[in-house]
Amino acid sequence: xxxxxxxxxxxxxxxxxxxxxxxxxxxxxxxxxxxxxxxxxxxxxxxxxxxxxxxxxxxxxxxxxxxxxxxxxxxxxxxxxxxxxxxxxxxxxxxxxxxxxxxxxxxxxxxxxxxxxxxxxxxxxxxxxxxxxxxxxxxxxxxxxxxxxxxxxxxxxxxxxxxxxxxxxxxxxxxxxxxxxxxxxxxxxxxxxxxxxxxxxxxxxxxxxx
Amino acid sequence: xxxxxxxxxxxxxxxxxxxxxxxxxxxxxxxxxxxxxxxxxxxxxxxxxxxxxxxxxxxxxxxxxxxxxxxxxxxxxxxxxxxxxxxxxxxxxxxxxxxxxxxxxxxxxxxxxxxxxxxxxxxxxxxxxxxxxxxxxxxxxxxxxxxxxxxxxxxxxxxxxxxxxxxxxxxxxxxxxxxxxxxxxxxxxxxxxxxxxxxxxxxxxxxxxx
DNA sequence: GTCTATACAGGGATAGAC
DNA sequence: GTCTATCCCTGTATAGAC
Numbered sequence: 001x002x003x004x005x006x007x008x009x010x011x012x013x014x015x016x017x018x019x020x021x022x023x024x025x026x027x028x029x030x031x032x033x034x035x036x037x038x039x040x041x042x043x044x045x046x047x048x049x050x051x052x053x054x055x056x057x058x059x060x061x062x063x064x065x066x067x068x069x070x071x072x073x074x075x076x077x078x079x080x081x082x083x084x085x086x087x088x089x090x091x092x093x094x095x096x097x098x099x100x101x102x103x104x105x106x107x108x109x110x111x112x113x114x115x116x117x118x119x120x121x122x123x124x125x126x127x128x129x130x131x132x133x134x135x136x137x138x139x140x141x142x143x144x145x146x147x148x149x150x151x152x153x154x155x156x157x158x159x160x161x162x163x164x165x166x167x168x169x170x171x172x173x174x175x176x177x178x179x180x181x182x183x184x185x186x187x188x189x190x191x192x193x194x195x196x197x198x199x200x201x202x203x204x205x206x207x208x209x210x
Numbered sequence: 211x212x213x214x215x216x217x218x219x220x221x222x223x224x225x226x227x228x229x230x231x232x233x234x235x236x237x238x239x240x241x242x243x244x245x246x247x248x249x250x251x252x253x254x255x256x257x258x259x260x261x262x263x264x265x266x267x268x269x270x271x272x273x274x275x276x277x278x279x280x281x282x283x284x285x286x287x288x289x290x291x292x293x294x295x296x297x298x299x300x301x302x303x304x305x306x307x308x309x310x311x312x313x314x315x316x317x318x319x320x321x322x323x324x325x326x327x328x329x330x331x332x333x334x335x336x337x338x339x340x341x342x343x344x345x346x347x348x349x350x351x352x353x354x355x356x357x358x359x360x361x362x363x364x365x366x367x368x369x370x371x372x373x374x375x376x377x378x379x380x381x382x383x384x385x386x387x388x389x390x391x392x393x394x395x396x397x398x399x400x401x402x403x404x405x406x407x408x409x410x411x412x413x414x415x416x417x418x419x420x
Numbered sequence: 421g422t423c424t425a426t427a428c429a430g431g432g433a434t435a436g437a438c
Numbered sequence: 439g440t441c442t443a444t445c446c447c448t449g450t451a452t453a454g455a456c
Contacts, residue, residue, distance in 0.1 A: 015421085017421085018421070018422075021422085035331065036331060037327070037331050037332055037333070038326070038330060039327075039448090042448060042449080043448085043449065044447090044449095052422095052423075053423065053425080054448095054449085055423075055426090055450095055451090055452090056423050056424080058449095058450080058451085059421080059422065063449080064448095064449065064450090108329075109326070109329040112325065112326040113326040113327075115326070115386060116248070116326040117247075117323075118390065119318075119322055119323075119386075119389045119390065120319050121245065121246060121250075122246075122247055123247070127390065130390055131391055134386075134387055134390060134391070138387075159402070161395075162395060162398045163399075165387055165395070166380060166384070166400075168383065168387065169382070169383025169387060170376060170379050170380050172379070172383035173379025173381070173382035174375060174376070174379040174383075176329075176383075177344050177375055177378065177379060177382075179329045180340055181341055181345075184375050185371075185372060185375070186379075188369065188372045189372050189375045189376040189379065190376075192369070192372050192373060192376055193406075196407065227439090231439090249431095252430080252432080253431085254430085254431075254432090262439095262441095263440070263441060263442080264432080264433095265433090265440075265442080266440050268434085269440075273432080273433080274431095274432065274433095421456100422455105422456085423455085423456085424456100425453085425454090425455095426453085426454105427450105427451085427453105428450085428451080428452105429450090430447100430448080430449090431446100431448065432446095432447085432448100433444100433445085433446095434444085434445080435442105436441100437440105437442080438441075
């Protein structure tokens with residue numbers, strides 16, 4: 001997080017403006033990104049959209065990379081919160097998919113850009129973030145699958161970690177195909193995977209390609 | 211493709227040097243990329259590695275984007291050729307996985323970077339390339355799955371396009387996780403998916419010419 | 421605390437000399 | 439075919455205004 005902010009943000013008080021500014025930067029940044037993409041979202045472009053010089057942004061974020069990571073952290077937290085509110089921590093993957101994907105335009109694309117950076121030399125901060133993120137997702141999948149196995153809907157012959165990686169990969173890879181071509185029915189593919197993993201549960205006989 | 215080259219490259223003749231130079235650029239570029247990543251692989255860095263100014267590269271490629279796309283086109287062709295040589299066009303996905311991934315360090319990471327760009331506004335050339343690429347992969351998967359279905363190893367209840375997207379997504383997503391964390395066993399996850407799709411048999415056999 | 425102005429090193433693209 | 443020079447852009451960094 002950021003040292004400049006107090007532990008409990010308030011809407012008034014000494015740091016109120018700074019906190020609002022920080023949030024404004026994050027919000028505007030993702031808007032700009034949705035319009036002009038990763039390379040186009042320069043610090044200057046973000047600052048311009050707010051009416052502030054690019055140098056001012058650095059008071060709130062150590063680097064452009066950190067700014068983008070902060071957006072992703074925020075979106076993850078929001079998605080997690082929504083999932084908790086809706087009690088969707090179960091295997092209902094297809095249902096939670098839209099949430100994972102985030103409804104805000106550009107967020108998924110931004111995530112892809114940042115993942116790509118994380119795969120390369122350097123970019124330690126991004127790499128650490130995504131390693132932890134995927135670890136967390138696989139763990140959640142294992143938890144869900146364990147429940148399903150205990151309920152008898154998932155074969156006890158199958159390796160849970162191997163299955164978890166597969167499920168996370170499927171969601172990930174399908175989002176890529178969908179972003180490139182909206183006619184790809186990622187919902188159907190995820191439901192298919194669910195039915196293959198938990199055949200005794202409700203069976204969706206046919207998916208269609210829209 | 212590139213207009214500057216003749217239809218049939220020869221090792222001698224008027225364009226021989228240009229062709230060799232072009233190949234040299236591609237080879238060096240991927241080496242540089244493996245060392246310093248996407249952002250570090252500037253035209254100047256590539257030129258320096260060859261002993262030529264950055265401006266000279268533009269005689270062979272219209273832009274940096276095109277240069278990188280050309281690398282990916284080349285690697286795809288090489289992988290396809292190897293697959294044909296080894297008669298691995300069948301469902302033997304796990305076996306062909308290493309090939310899909312390309313053994314050259316950095317190629318997978320470069321692909322991720324370029325896919326990420328393709329998902330954003332602008333970058334039409336990249337987007338077209340990857341749309342076609344994923345289309346092609348899904349089609350190949352459908353072909354393989356059709357054979358398996360006719361052989362009775364895959365349920366005729368399942369939608370082939372939906373399954374194809376899932377298989378391609380799994381390979382894609384697993385490569386991401388593996389690049390971030392080598393302890394992820396993507397081979398096992400792919401084999402798991404295969405066994406879920408074709409539970410009745412091992413399908414590592416025979417080649418089919420498309 | 422917040423922000424502007426400014427400087428720096430480096431990027432891709434490009435024009436024209438040879 | 440390759441160069442140099444140049445353009446406008448970028449992220450980063452710092453000094454100082456208020």
